[in-house]
Amino acid sequence: MNNAELIKFALEARKNSYSPYSDFSVGSALLCGDGTVYTGCNIENSAFSPTNCAERTAFFKAVSEGKRDFIKIAVVGGKSDEVLPENYCPPCGVCRQVMKEFCSEDLEIIMAKAENDFKVMTLADLLPESFDKREV
Ligand code: THU
Numbered sequence: 001m002n003n004a005e006l007i008k009f010a011l012e013a014r015k016n017s018y019s020p021y022s023d024f025s026v027g028s029a030l031l032c033g034d035g036t037v038y039t040g041c042n043i044e045n046s047a048f049s050p051t052n053c054a055e056r057t058a059f060f061k062a063v064s065e066g067k068r069d070f071i072k073i074a075v076v077g078g079k080s081d082e083v084l085p086e087n088y089c090p091p092c093g094v095c096r097q098v099m100k101e102f103c104s105e106d107l108e109i110i111m112a113k114a115e116n117d118f119k120v121m122t123l124a125d126l127l128p129e130s131f132d133k134r135e136v
Pocket of ligand 1: 022054
Protein backbone atom coordinates (compact mmCIF):
# COMPACT_ATOMS: atom_id res chain seq x y z
CA MET A 1 0.00 0.00 0.00
CA ASN A 2 1.40 3.39 -0.89
CA ASN A 3 1.62 6.35 1.49
CA ALA A 4 -1.25 8.28 -0.11
CA GLU A 5 -3.61 5.33 0.38
CA LEU A 6 -2.58 4.93 4.01
CA ILE A 7 -3.00 8.67 4.65
CA LYS A 8 -6.52 8.45 3.24
CA PHE A 9 -7.37 5.86 5.92
CA ALA A 10 -5.89 8.16 8.59
CA LEU A 11 -7.91 11.14 7.35
CA GLU A 12 -11.09 9.04 7.51
CA ALA A 13 -10.26 7.83 11.03
CA ARG A 14 -9.63 11.42 12.15
CA LYS A 15 -13.33 12.11 11.56
CA ASN A 16 -14.08 9.79 14.51
CA SER A 17 -11.84 11.73 16.91
CA TYR A 18 -13.45 12.40 20.28
CA SER A 19 -11.61 15.52 21.36
CA PRO A 20 -14.01 17.97 23.03
CA TYR A 21 -11.35 19.21 25.49
CA SER A 22 -8.47 20.03 23.15
CA ASP A 23 -10.38 20.55 19.89
CA PHE A 24 -7.41 18.81 18.28
CA SER A 25 -8.41 15.84 16.11
CA VAL A 26 -5.94 13.12 15.21
CA GLY A 27 -6.29 10.09 12.95
CA SER A 28 -3.87 7.28 12.28
CA ALA A 29 -3.58 4.26 10.01
CA LEU A 30 -1.20 1.42 10.76
CA LEU A 31 -0.09 -0.97 8.02
CA CYS A 32 0.66 -4.52 9.15
CA GLY A 33 3.05 -6.95 7.47
CA ASP A 34 0.11 -9.00 6.17
CA GLY A 35 -1.33 -5.95 4.40
CA THR A 36 -4.12 -5.25 6.87
CA VAL A 37 -4.70 -1.70 8.12
CA TYR A 38 -5.77 -0.70 11.63
CA THR A 39 -6.99 2.84 12.13
CA GLY A 40 -7.19 4.94 15.26
CA CYS A 41 -8.31 8.31 16.55
CA ASN A 42 -7.66 10.20 19.74
CA ILE A 43 -10.21 9.57 22.47
CA GLU A 44 -10.24 12.15 25.24
CA ASN A 45 -11.66 12.04 28.73
CA SER A 46 -12.89 14.67 31.19
CA ALA A 47 -10.32 13.34 33.67
CA PHE A 48 -7.65 14.08 31.01
CA SER A 49 -5.10 11.38 31.86
CA PRO A 50 -7.21 8.49 30.45
CA THR A 51 -6.96 10.18 27.03
CA ASN A 52 -5.63 7.87 24.34
CA CYS A 53 -3.77 9.11 21.29
CA ALA A 54 -4.70 8.07 17.76
CA GLU A 55 -1.48 6.11 17.28
CA ARG A 56 -1.91 4.05 20.43
CA THR A 57 -5.53 3.37 19.56
CA ALA A 58 -4.39 1.84 16.25
CA PHE A 59 -1.56 -0.14 17.85
CA PHE A 60 -3.73 -1.51 20.64
CA LYS A 61 -6.47 -2.47 18.21
CA ALA A 62 -3.93 -4.31 16.06
CA VAL A 63 -2.08 -6.04 18.91
CA SER A 64 -5.37 -7.09 20.50
CA GLU A 65 -6.28 -8.75 17.19
CA GLY A 66 -3.04 -10.74 17.20
CA LYS A 67 -0.90 -8.52 14.95
CA ARG A 68 2.77 -7.98 15.81
CA ASP A 69 4.36 -7.16 12.48
CA PHE A 70 4.16 -3.52 11.42
CA ILE A 71 5.46 -1.67 8.36
CA LYS A 72 4.41 1.96 8.65
CA ILE A 73 1.92 4.31 10.27
CA ALA A 74 0.32 7.46 8.91
CA VAL A 75 -0.66 10.25 11.31
CA VAL A 76 -2.79 13.32 10.61
CA GLY A 77 -3.63 15.80 13.32
CA GLY A 78 -4.73 19.38 13.70
CA LYS A 79 -7.40 21.70 15.03
CA SER A 80 -10.75 20.00 14.73
CA ASP A 81 -12.16 22.67 12.41
CA GLU A 82 -9.39 22.07 9.85
CA VAL A 83 -10.53 19.52 7.26
CA LEU A 84 -6.88 19.13 6.27
CA PRO A 85 -4.42 19.89 9.08
CA GLU A 86 -2.25 22.96 8.71
CA ASN A 87 0.79 21.28 10.28
CA TYR A 88 2.41 17.87 10.51
CA CYS A 89 1.59 16.05 13.74
CA PRO A 90 4.56 14.22 15.28
CA PRO A 91 3.68 11.33 17.61
CA CYS A 92 3.98 12.08 21.32
CA GLY A 93 6.71 10.48 23.42
CA VAL A 94 4.41 7.88 24.94
CA CYS A 95 3.28 6.72 21.49
CA ARG A 96 6.89 6.54 20.31
CA GLN A 97 7.66 4.25 23.24
CA VAL A 98 4.67 2.03 22.38
CA MET A 99 5.94 1.84 18.79
CA LYS A 100 9.34 0.86 20.16
CA GLU A 101 7.79 -2.11 21.95
CA PHE A 102 6.47 -3.68 18.75
CA CYS A 103 8.45 -2.25 15.86
CA SER A 104 11.93 -2.24 14.49
CA GLU A 105 13.86 1.00 14.21
CA ASP A 106 13.02 1.25 10.51
CA LEU A 107 9.27 1.62 11.12
CA GLU A 108 8.18 4.48 8.87
CA ILE A 109 6.16 7.25 10.49
CA ILE A 110 4.32 9.25 7.87
CA MET A 111 3.28 12.66 9.17
CA ALA A 112 0.76 14.08 6.74
CA LYS A 113 -1.19 17.21 6.02
CA ALA A 114 -2.88 15.67 2.98
CA GLU A 115 -2.61 12.58 0.78
CA ASN A 116 0.11 14.21 -1.29
CA ASP A 117 1.77 16.32 1.42
CA PHE A 118 3.69 14.32 4.00
CA LYS A 119 7.02 13.87 5.74
CA VAL A 120 8.47 10.42 6.48
CA MET A 121 10.76 9.66 9.41
CA THR A 122 11.80 6.38 10.98
CA LEU A 123 11.34 5.33 14.59
CA ALA A 124 15.14 5.54 14.95
CA ASP A 125 14.93 9.21 13.90
CA LEU A 126 12.17 10.00 16.38
CA LEU A 127 13.31 7.91 19.35
CA PRO A 128 17.10 7.62 19.46
CA GLU A 129 18.88 6.01 22.42
CA SER A 130 15.59 4.61 23.63
CA PHE A 131 14.77 2.24 26.43
CA ASP A 132 14.12 -1.20 25.00
CA LYS A 133 12.72 -4.51 26.19
CA ARG A 134 16.20 -5.99 25.78
CA GLU A 135 17.16 -3.97 28.85
CA VAL A 136 14.44 -5.47 31.08
N1 THU B 1 -2.64 13.43 20.20
C1 THU B 1 -2.66 12.30 19.42
O1 THU B 1 -3.70 11.63 19.30
N2 THU B 1 -1.51 11.95 18.79
C2 THU B 1 -0.36 12.67 18.81
O2 THU B 1 0.62 12.27 18.21
C3 THU B 1 -0.29 13.94 19.57
C4 THU B 1 -1.45 14.23 20.44
C5 THU B 1 -3.90 13.85 20.85
C6 THU B 1 -3.95 13.77 22.35
C7 THU B 1 -5.01 14.80 22.66
O3 THU B 1 -6.28 14.20 22.53
C8 THU B 1 -4.86 15.84 21.58
O4 THU B 1 -4.13 15.21 20.53
C9 THU B 1 -4.14 17.11 22.00
O5 THU B 1 -2.92 16.82 22.59
